[in-house]
Amino acid sequence: MPHNELSTGYQSTADTSFILEAACRNHDTRIFIDETDTNIRQARKICDTCPVTQDCLEYGLSLPTSTMGVYAGLTSRQLNKMRVAQQTVFVRHGTYAGYCKERRHNLPICDPCRQANTQYHVEKKRRRG
Numbered sequence: 001m002p003h004n005e006l007s008t009g010y011q012s013t014a015d016t017s018f019i020l021e022a023a024c025r026n027h028d029t030r031i032f033i034d035e036t037d038t039n040i041r042q043a044r045k046i047c048d049t050c051p052v053t054q055d056c057l058e059y060g061l062s063l064p065t066s067t068m069g070v071y072a073g074l075t076s077r078q079l080n081k082m083r084v085a086q087q088t089v090f091v092r093h094g095t096y097a098g099y100c101k102e103r104r105h106n107l108p109i110c111d112p113c114r115q116a117n118t119q120y121h122v123e124k125k126r127r128r129g
């Protein structure tokens with residue numbers, strides 16, 4: 001969620017209209033900013049049900065490395081790892097292939113990729129009847 005303004009004072013010019021559909025919009029922002037173990041667990045549960053994880057991830061990755069907080073189920077540390085990797089590994093987030101690449105390169109699994117993986121297996125099972 002676009003809570004970076006609160007944590008860093010950084011004003012993003014990115015499109016944040018996805019927040020209107022965000023699962024976190026009616027939750028306490030502090031859960032997403034204060035990265036304690038309990039908060040992270042709680043934030044991830046909310047992200048897991050969010051329909052706009054892909055937008056949120058792109059937004060989160062576009063923010064400066066000093067940004068604190070959870071985006072698309074990833075902590076600031078994981079997002080930083082992802083930012084560094086972005087320069088060498090191209091991951092199409094929100095796809096099964098993206099999920100596989102994250103696994104292969106030992107990257108944090110983002111929520112859009114996790115959701116795509118779940119979907120992939122659901123469809124595979126359905127095809128098999």
Ligand code: SF4
Pocket residue numbers: 001019022023024025032046047048050051052053056057070071072073111
């Ligand atoms: S993925 Fe998580 S942090 Fe991002 S908008 Fe959705 S609920 Fe909020």
Ligand SMILES: [Zn+2]
Pocket residue numbers: 091092093094098099102109110111112113114
């Ligand atoms: Zn991903």
